[in-house]
Amino acid sequence: MSLHFEKVTKKFGVFTAVDNVSFQIPDHQIFGLLGANGAGKTTTFRMVIGLLAPTAGRIMWDNKPLSQKDSHLIGYLPEERGLYPSLKVSDQLLYLGRLKGMKKAEILPQMKKWLERFKVPEFENKKVEELSKGNQQKIQFIAAVLHRPKILILDEPFSGLDPVNVEMLKEAVLELKKEGTTIVFSSHRMEHVEELCEHLCILHKGRPVVHGSLKEVKRSFGKKNVTVHAEFDLSYLKDIPGVLKYKLVTEGVHLQVENEEVSQKIFESITSKGFVRKFELEEPSLNDIFIEKVGASYE
Amino acid sequence: MNKLWIVMLHTYKMRIRTKAFLLTTIASLLLILGLTNMQSILSIFDGKEENKQVAVLDESGHFYEPLKQQVENTSDNIDLIQAGQNAQEAEERVLDGEYDGILVLGKNEKGLPEGVLKTAGVPEANWISNIENNLQQTKVMIATQQLGVDPAELTTLYEPVSFQKESLQEGAKTEEELNQARSIVYVLLFVIYFAVLFYGSMIATEVATEKSSRVMEILISSVSPVKQMFGKIFGIALLGLTQFFLIFLVGFLSLEYSPSPEKESTQPMTDFSSLIQIEQLPISTVVYAIIFFLLGFLLYATLLAMLGSLVNKVEEANQVITPVILIIVVAFMGAMSGLATPEAGFVAVMSYIPFFTPMIMFLRVGMLSIPVWEVLLGILILVVTIGIFAVIAAKVYRGGVLMYGNASSLKNFKKAIQLTKK
Numbered sequence: 060m061s062l063h064f065e066k067v068t069k070k071f072g073v074f075t076a077v078d079n080v081s082f083q084i085p086d087h088q089i090f091g092l093l094g095a096n097g098a099g100k101t102t103t104f105r106m107v108i109g110l111l112a113p114t115a116g117r118i119m120w121d122n123k124p125l126s127q128k129d130s131h132l133i134g135y136l137p138e139e140r141g142l143y144p145s146l147k148v149s150d151q152l153l154y155l156g157r158l159k160g161m162k163k164a165e166i167l168p169q170m171k172k173w174l175e176r177f178k179v180p181e182f183e184n185k186k187v188e189e190l191s192k193g194n195q196q197k198i199q200f201i202a203a204v205l206h207r208p209k210i211l212i213l214d215e216p217f218s219g220l221d222p223v224n225v226e227m228l229k230e231a232v233l234e235l236k237k238e239g240t241t242i243v244f245s246s247h248r249m250e251h252v253e254e255l256c257e258h259l260c261i262l263h264k265g266r267p268v269v270h271g272s273l274k275e276v277k278r279s280f281g282k283k284n285v286t287v288h289a290e291f292d293l294s295y296l297k298d299i300p301g302v303l304k305y306k307l308v309t310e311g312v313h314l315q316v317e318n319e320e321v322s323q324k325i326f327e328s329i330t331s332k333g334f335v336r337k338f339e340l341e342e343p344s345l346n347d348i349f350i351e352k353v354g355a356s357y358e
Numbered sequence: 359m360n361k362l363w364i365v366m367l368h369t370y371k372m373r374i375r376t377k378a379f380l381l382t383t384i385a386s387l388l389l390i391l392g393l394t395n396m397q398s399i400l401s402i403f404d405g406k407e408e409n410k411q412v413a414v415l416d417e418s419g420h421f422y423e424p425l426k427q428q429v430e431n432t433s434d435n436i437d438l439i440q441a442g443q444n445a446q447e448a449e450e451r452v453l454d455g456e457y458d459g460i461l462v463l464g465k466n467e468k469g470l471p472e473g474v475l476k477t478a479g480v481p482e483a484n485w486i487s488n489i490e491n492n493l494q495q496t497k498v499m500i501a502t503q504q505l506g507v508d509p510a511e512l513t514t515l516y517e518p519v520s521f522q523k524e525s526l527q528e529g530a531k532t533e534e535e536l537n538q539a540r541s542i543v544y545v546l547l548f549v550i551y552f553a554v555l556f557y558g559s560m561i562a563t564e565v566a567t568e569k570s571s572r573v574m575e576i577l578i579s580s581v582s583p584v585k586q587m588f589g590k591i592f593g594i595a596l597l598g599l600t601q602f603f604l605i606f607l608v609g610f611l612s613l614e615y616s617p618s619p620e621k622e623s624t625q626p627m628t629d630f631s632s633l634i635q636i637e638q639l640p641i642s643t644v645v646y647a648i649i650f651f652l653l654g655f656l657l658y659a660t661l662l663a664m665l666g667s668l669v670n671k672v673e674e675a676n677q678v679i680t681p682v683i684l685i686i687v688v689a690f691m692g693a694m695s696g697l698a699t700p701e702a703g704f705v706a707v708m709s710y711i712p713f714f715t716p717m718i719m720f721l722r723v724g725m726l727s728i729p730v731w732e733v734l735l736g737i738l739i740l741v742v743t744i745g746i747f748a749v750i751a752a753k754v755y756r757g758g759v760l761m762y763g764n765a766s767s768l769k770n771f772k773k774a775i776q777l778t779k780k
Contacts, residue, residue: 072776108579110760111777127582135579141572146372157364158580202576 060086060121062107062210062241067116069102069265076102078265079116084258086209089232089242091256093249095353099265100245101138104212107243108135120210131160134208138215140195144188148174148198151187152205159206166205173201177227193224200228204235211235213244217251229255249345259345261352268352277342284347285314285322288337289329296325311337315347361581365589369564370596382556383601387608393545394612409434410458410485413441413448418465424499425463425471428492436485452478461489469504470497536725539643540697543724546647547697547717549605551690553651554716557598558658558686559679564590565666565755566675574759583756587667588748591659598655602648643724646733653737654716657744658682664751667758668770685713693717700725709736712743 062084069077077099084090094100105111107118109127118125120132143151149170156166174180177197187195196219204211213232217225232255236242246252252259259276261269269276282303287293288311296312297305301321306313316322322340329335373379392399416422426438441448441460448460459477466472473493475481502512565587568574577586665678692714696705700722709719709732719736722728757777761770 105760110578110583110756130580133579135576137572137575139572139575141574141576143568143573144571154364154368155576155580157368158361158577199576 060209060241062090062243063119063122065117065119067103067106067113067118069099069106069111070114076265077106077113077262080260080262080265080267081116082258082260082267082270084241084243086241087236087239088258089236089244089256091252091259092243092245092262093247093252093259093349094245094262098262098353100262101214102265103262104135104214104243104245107210107212108133131206132209134203134206134211136199136203136211136213136216138218140192140199142187142195142199142202145186147184147186148190149183151198152202155202156205161206169205169207170201173205176231177201193220196220197224197228200231204231207240209239209241211240211242213242215246216244217246217248225251249349253345261349263353269348273345276348277345280343280348280351281318282343282347282351283316283319283322284341284343285316285325286337286339286341287311287314287325287329287335289333289335291333293329296328299325299328315343362585362589362592365581365586366593366596369590369593373560373564373594373597374600379597379601383604386601386605390605390609391612394609409437411437411439411456412489413439413451413457413460414463415441415445415448415460416463418463418471421463421465421471421496421500425493425496428496428499429489432492432495433485433488436488449476452476459486470501536700539640539725542640542643543721544697546643546724547690547693547721549602550647550651550654550717550720551686551693553598553602554654554658555683555686557594557655558662559676559683560597561591561594561659562662562666562675562679563672564594565663565759566669566672569667569669569759570671578759583759584752587660587663587752587755591656591663594659595652595655598651599648602651606644646720646723649737650716650720653740653744657712657716657740657747658686660744660747660751664747664754664758667755668761668774689714689717693721696721697725710739712740715740 064080064082067077067080068075080099080103082090092100092103102111106113107125109125109130120129125132146154152170153163153166156169157163161169170183171180174183177200179194179197182190182194182198187198190198196216200216203213216228216232220228229251232242232244244252244256253273256273258272259269260267269280271279287296293312294307296302296314299321301317301324302314303317304313304315314325316325319340326338329338414422414425422438422440429436429438438461439457441457445460445462448457451457452460455478459475459481462474462476464472464474471493473490475486475489477486499512568577581589661682662679665682666675669675669678689708692705692708696702696708696718699705705718705722708714709722715736719733719740723733754774757774758770760777761774
């Protein structure tokens with residue numbers, strides 16, 4: 060059981076929103092779909108829901124193309140809050156649950172369970188408009204997972220939440236993953252993606268510019284970060300071939316280098332100069348990769 | 359459960375709880391109660407009204423008696439009082455409000471009566487022209503007596519001529535039936551007009567509300583936009599039928615059980631409630647009213663749902679639906695002028711134009727005895743049009759609900775259709 064994108068392209072007239080995207084998401088996994096604003100994430104999600112038809116290519120679930128009939132398999136948390144403002148939480152969830160094919164008797168215990176879990180059982184009889192934005196997001200999340208979907212799509216699930224609620228939601232997401240839900244997730248917050256996703260894809264102008272498992276992505280990126288704290292002048296380091304970025308900080312410098320060999324050279328060079336308090340070779344952060352990949356192709 | 363059904367029931371349940379529905383229902387029920395009990399209500403006011411007191415100053419000395427006789431025979435709401443000869447005293451009593459007016463009777467050179475009526479306020483009222491008529495009658499009587507005509511012959515002279523109207527067409531309605539049909543059709547036309555307008559714009563706002571609250575994005579991930587749109591339309595149609603049912607039920611019960619005062623038919627054509635007697639209400643007219651309401655609603659609702667899906671905010675919905683509302687108003691105007699001349703050519707033509715069919719074909723079928731095939735043809739054209747609009751609307755709706763941006767232009771319409779393409 061896996062979600063499979065086969066050369067999916069979506070055009071709106073002359074504008075290509077999603078361009079030849081292929082990837083596979085195994086179940087029990089969280090897949091991160093990243094991209095700047097307008098990169099084509101929401102369009103991709105809408106094709107999974109079956110709301111937009113791909114111009115070319117197919118989206119397969121369990122080796123069968125997904126269609127509107129499979130809507131009960133999918134849970135969707137949109138980027139913007141989408142609930143009836145003047146409807147009670149229970150009425151709201153009952154309606155949305157029924158539309159996913161559930162019966163009232165199945166919905167009520169699920170709803171109670173989730174409200175308890177998010178520590179808000181008293182919201183059951185409140186209107187959505189009376190709740191804070193963060194609490195509305197909890198209800199929205201419940202609406203997306205109430206029917207135990209096989210595929211869960213979370214479009215910016217953590218935006219506008221305080222750290223406590225972010226943790227609460229993250230735990231819920233991880234638990235669903237353990238239960239076997241395939242989760243596709245988009246965010247601008249790279250630390251969330253690094254924490255949750257095994258696999259990821261960075262879209263830029265509809266094209267996948269980076270794709271693979273988190274480790275692979277980082278390894279294949281090649282570039283490394285080097286931090287040096289030393290007592291002597293380090294400014295000559297920026298002239299060493301292979302040093303791509305140079306940033307002076309209070310105690311020393313941050314460098315980005317082309318590969319590990321360059322860092323080796325830097326190490327050798329500085330140890331002969333004098334006392335070095337800190338030398339650190341780091342994997343690039345996803346943030347670096349994102350800025351590099353998306354920023355670079357802007358030029 | 360079928361998703362269409364779920365959306366329909368949800369829409370119905372949510373709407374039936376709203377204050378707007380409650381208020382309009384109560385208002386229309388009160389209106390129906392008022393109309394059906396018009397006679398009782400009017401008689402309450404009539405009962406309180408006192409007879410007009412008119413003082414008569416008969417300067418000639420022999421016109422008072424015949425006039426009083428005449429007035430007693432024809433008008434029971436006027437009391438004539440002989441007031442002696444003191445004009446000034448009588449005028450003061452009028453100003454004090456004791457008398458409603460003074461009638462000064464004189465004799466002209468031909469020996470016939472003439473009168474001057476004086477009142478405190480503006481001398482313009484029904485009872486005044488009543489007195490004038492009576493005085494006229496009295497004059498005619500006196501004049502003919504002077505001419506030496508036998509009173510028996512006089513009766514022959516004034517007897518109304520026998521005049522009846524008949525139609526050669528089989529099943530054509532008589533004048534009386536036509537008048538009766540006219541008032542029933544008038545009321546039902548108004549109900550159709552109001553219901554299509556009210557429930558049609560309800561659809562547009564409903565769609566716009568779901569779109570602006572973005573709940574639409576969730577809904578479309580569970581149920582196809584087409585089912586969603588029709589679920590909504592049917593839900594609101596059901597709401598309309600509920601209101602119809604209540605109105606007919608209350609109207610029927612009220613007519614059956616109201617303590618309707620003596621059903622005397624002194625003024626049958628002017629009194630409204632006597633025209634809407636339930637026993638005279640042809641069932642077929644009511645059935646046609648419901649059919650044409652449903653079809654009219656479906657036609658306009660698909661259009662309005664489509665337009666509602668193109669806007670972002672509820673306030674914008676009002677702008678885009680205005681042209682459609684205008685078409686409904688034009689149809690209603692056509693129907694109103696058609697009431698007077700149901701057989702006019704323009705009425706027949708309009709009854710086949712789908713936008714006007716619901717009201718105008720109903721008008722024709724309610725008032726005339728037109729062949730069944732004409733009605734069926736009108737309905738067929740209407741149904742086909744609804745089908746075409748439904749297909750277009752479903753397409754636009756699919757794309758429209760995904761669009762957020764500046765609305766209310768033809769560009770959006772094209773864009774929405776484009777969104778649904780591959």
